[in-house]
Amino acid sequence: MRISGYSGYKSHGVAAAVALVNAVTSRDGDDSEDALRGLLRDHGFFWHQFEPGHAEAFREWGRVLRRFFEATDLEAAVDLLNEQLLSIPMHPHLADHGDPAGLHIHYAPPSAVLPHRFRATTLMNLSELVCEYGLNRTGVCAAEGCDRVYADTSRSGRRRFCSESCANRTNVAAFRARKRRS
Ligand SMILES: [Zn+2]
Ligand SMILES: [Zn+2]
Numbered sequence: 001m002r003i004s005g006y007s008g009y010k011s012h013g014v015a016a017a018v019a020l021v022n023a024v025t026s027r028d029g030d031d032s033e034d035a036l037r038g039l040l041r042d043h044g045f046f047w048h049q050f051e052p053g054h055a056e057a058f059r060e061w062g063r064v065l066r067r068f069f070e071a072t073d074l075e076a077a078v079d080l081l082n083e084q085l086l087s088i089p090m091h092p093h094l095a096d097h098g099d100p101a102g103l104h105i106h107y108a109p110p111s112a113v114l115p116h117r118f119r120a121t122t123l124m125n126l127s128e129l130v131c132e133y134g135l136n137r138t139g140v141c142a143a144e145g146c147d148r149v150y151a152d153t154s155r156s157g158r159r160r161f162c163s164e165s166c167a168n169r170t171n172v173a174a175f176r177a178r179k180r181r182s
Helices: 008-025 033-042 052-070 074-087 114-133 164-181
Strands: 093-095 104-106 138-140 149-151
Touching (some): 008 114, 008 149, 033 052, 052 149, 074 114
Antiparallel strands (some): 138 149
């Protein structure tokens, strides 16, 4: 039983947002059609509905969301989210398509195309995260030379890196620096 914490299906749009921003805007990111299709599949979206014509809409959304992850001022981040919430038509409804998620909320109208549904879900999940934690759970990786973003939906919420490898690299560098000084 899950006792508390922000995890599970509610946050799947948060992880998808991170993956998209990194695919589109980071130096080593891959935002090819194949990569986007894989990203959608990995995050439980209807990837088989992806059409080549959707790629640019996903890339554009990745660039918009990057601004959110880079925001260091809560007011600016909220303005950005509100601006998008007003411009993306929502039509919440319950859905259950038989996967482990069970019954859950879809935010876009049922007839909406895939990029629109993706925008609605990622935007709502990020907004919920901000209501709960402000900007303490999202940001740009603290490792030197890394431009990837992260979101922390764990209970402890102490994450500052995009990956284990960035965290390890930074810790090793700090350890060496301490050793040099001593
Ligand atoms: Zn669904
Ligand atoms: Zn990193």
